[in-house]
Amino acid sequence: MGKIVAVTGNEACAQALKQINPDVCAAYPITPATDLMQRFSSFVNDGKVDTELVLVESEHSAMSACIGAAAAGGRVATATSSQGLALMWEMLYIAAGTRLPIIMPLVNRALSAPLNIHGDHSDGMGARDTGWIQIYSENAQEAYDNTIQAFRIAEHLDIRLPAMVCMDGFIVSHSIERVEYIDDADVKKFVGKFQAVHPLLDLDNPKSYGPLILTDLYHEYKRAQHEVMTKVPKVVLEVASDFEKMAGRKYGLFETYRLEDAEMAIVVMSSAAGTTKDIIDQYRDKGVKIGLLKPRIFRPFPYLEIADALKHVKAIAVLDRADSFGGYGPLFMEIAGSVMSMASKPAMINKIFGLGGRDYLPDQAEGVIDELIKVAQTGKVPAVKEYIGVKE
Amino acid sequence: MSKKFWETLPQGSVVLEAGSSAKFKTGGWRSMRPKWIEENCIQCMFCWMYCPDMSIKVTAEGKRAEFDYDYCKGCGICALECPGKKGKKAIVMEEEGK
Numbered sequence: 331m332g333k334i335v336a337v338t339g340n341e342a343c344a345q346a347l348k349q350i351n352p353d354v355c356a357a358y359p360i361t362p363a364t365d366l367m368q369r370f371s372s373f374v375n376d377g378k379v380d381t382e383l384v385l386v387e388s389e390h391s392a393m394s395a396c397i398g399a400a401a402a403g404g405r406v407a408t409a410t411s412s413q414g415l416a417l418m419w420e421m422l423y424i425a426a427g428t429r430l431p432i433i434m435p436l437v438n439r440a441l442s443a444p445l446n447i448h449g450d451h452s453d454g455m456g457a458r459d460t461g462w463i464q465i466y467s468e469n470a471q472e473a474y475d476n477t478i479q480a481f482r483i484a485e486h487l488d489i490r491l492p493a494m495v496c497m498d499g500f501i502v503s504h505s506i507e508r509v510e511y512i513d514d515a516d517v518k519k520f521v522g523k524f525q526a527v528h529p530l531l532d533l534d535n536p537k538s539y540g541p542l543i544l545t546d547l548y549h550e551y552k553r554a555q556h557e558v559m560t561k562v563p564k565v566v567l568e569v570a571s572d573f574e575k576m577a578g579r580k581y582g583l584f585e586t587y588r589l590e591d592a593e594m595a596i597v598v599m600s601s602a603a604g605t606t607k608d609i610i611d612q613y614r615d616k617g618v619k620i621g622l623l624k625p626r627i628f629r630p631f632p633y634l635e636i637a638d639a640l641k642h643v644k645a646i647a648v649l650d651r652a653d654s655f656g657g658y659g660p661l662f663m664e665i666a667g668s669v670m671s672m673a674s675k676p677a678m679i680n681k682i683f684g685l686g687g688r689d690y691l692p693d694q695a696e697g698v699i700d701e702l703i704k705v706a707q708t709g710k711v712p713a714v715k716e717y718i719g720v721k722e
Numbered sequence: 723m724s725k726k727f728w729e730t731l732p733q734g735s736v737v738l739e740a741g742s743s744a745k746f747k748t749g750g751w752r753s754m755r756p757k758w759i760e761e762n763c764i765q766c767m768f769c770w771m772y773c774p775d776m777s778i779k780v781t782a783e784g785k786r787a788e789f790d791y792d793y794c795k796g797c798g799i800c801a802l803e804c805p806g807k808k809g810k811k812a813i814v815m816e817e818e819g820k
C-alpha cells in the first residue's frame with residue numbers, strides 16, 4: 331500500500347526519480363523546474379540514490395551530457411523548463427534520432443520575449459517535432475504517475491525514444507496537492523532493470539554514434555523514426571494496464587469526461603482540464619450535454635482514437651495554452667487532423683487562453699460553453715480562433 | 723512478412739562495425755597533393771603527428787614512409803608543420819593532376 335502525502339508537482343516528480351534511481355542525471359537550474367532538480371540533488375547528496383549528478387553550465391550541455399551517458403549505456407534523466415528547453419533544441423533532435431530513452435520532466439513555462447516565468451505550453455509545443463514522446467499531466471498525481479510510466483514506455487525494446495513528462499509551471503509544479511506515492515519496491519519492480527542497447531561502454535564491441543548520413547540514407551532513417559512512433563500507443567496502453575494493476579489508477583492515450591452521450595466537447599490539456607470538468611458538471615445539471623477530452627499523449631498524437639471518441643459531437647471547442655502566431659493553436663491543428671477522418675464533421679472553434687500563466691477562470695469556461703451551444707445549434711462559426719481572458 | 727529496406731537499418735544510426743571508416747577512401751576529395759622530398763626529411767615525424775587522417779605511412783622500423791594517398795585529403799597541415807632541412811621543406815603541396 332502506498333503513502334498519501336501533501337506535496338507539490340515538483341516534489342512528486344523528484345520522488346519518482348528517487349524511486350527509479352537513474353544512473354546519470356545532468357541538469358541546469360531553470361524556474362520553475364529548478365526546485366525539482368534541487369530536491370533530487372539533495373537525494374544524491376544524502377546518499378538516497380546512486381545517481382551520478384553532472385552539474386553543467388547550460389541546458390545545451392545538460393542534454394549533451396544526457397546523450398553521452400545514455401549512449402554509454404545508462405538510465406538517464408533530467409528536467410527543464412522554457413528557455414532551458416529552447417537552449418536544448420538541437421540536442422533534443424539528436425537524443426531522439428539516436429534513439430536514446432532519456433526521461434525529462436518538462437515544467438511547462440512561457441517563452442521570452444517578454445520575459446515570463448509562469449506556466450503555458452509554448453515550450454512543449456515548440457519541441458513537438460523533435461521526435462520525443464510527450465505526455466501531459468493534469469496535476470501532481472499525474473505528473474508522478476506519468477514519470478514512472480515514462481521510463482517503461484521510453485525504454486521498451488520496441489521503442490527506445492526519449493520522453494518528456496509535462497506539467498503546468500507553478501499551477502502544478504508549486505501547488506501542494508494530495509498525492510499517493512507508490513512503495514519504493516513496487517516502483518522498482520515496475521520499471522525493472524535497465525537494458526542497455528548498443529552501449530559504448532561495451533568495450534569488446536566498439537561502435538560509433540552520430541555518423542554523417544547524407545542523401546543516400548537520411549530519408550530512410552527518418553522513415554524508420556516515424557515508424558517507431560506509430561508503435562508507441564500500444565506500449566503506452568500496455569504500460570498503463572500494468573500500472574493500473576499496481577497503483578489502481580487508470581490511464582489511456584487521453585481522458586474523457588462525460589463525453590459518451592455529449593453533443594458538444596471541450597478539448598483541453600493539463601491543469602485547465604480540472605476547472606473545465608467542474609463547469610461541465612454545472613452545465614450538465616442544467617441539462618446541457620457537454621463533455622471533455624483531455625489529451626495525455628501529444629506525441630505521437632492519437633488522431634484516429636480521438637476521432638472515434640469525438641465522432642458523435644456536433645461542435646468542439648479546442649482550448650490552447652500556447653499559440654502559433656499567424657496560425658491556429660497547436661492543439662486545435664491536431665484535433666482538426668482528427669476531425670478530417672470523420673464522415674460528418676463537427677463545427678470547431680479555437681480559444682487561446684492562459685498565456686504566460688494568466689489564470690484560467692470558471693467564467694472563461696462558461697463563456698466557451700455558451701458560445702459552443704450557439705455553434706452547435708446553428709452550425710455557424712463566427713470566428714475560428716479567438717483569445718479568451720484578454721484585458722480589453 | 724519480409725522487412726522493407728529502411729526497417730533493417732541499425733537503430734539510432736549507430737555504426738556497429740569497428741574501424742569501418744577505412745572503407746571510405748577520402749583521398750578522392752583532394753585538390754592539392756603533398757609531395758615528399760626525402761633528401762630534406764630529418765625524420766622528426768611531425769607530419770605523422772599532425773596529419774588528421776593518419777595518411778603518413780610508417781615503416782616497420784618506425785621511419786617516415788610515403789603518403790597514403792587513399793586517405794590524404796590534401797589539407798596541407800603536414801607541409802605547414804614540416805621543419806625540413808636547412809630551410810628546405812621536405813613536404814610541398816602541388817596541384818592535383820598536374
Ligand code: SF4
Pocket residue numbers: 756772773774775776777778789793794795796797798799800801
Ligand atoms: S595533406 Fe593533410 S591529409 Fe594529406 S598527409 Fe598532409 S596532413 Fe595528412
Ligand code: SF4
Pocket residue numbers: 758762763764765766767768769770786800803804805806812813
Ligand atoms: S615533418 Fe617533414 S621532416 Fe619531419 S618527418 Fe615529416 S616530412 Fe620529414
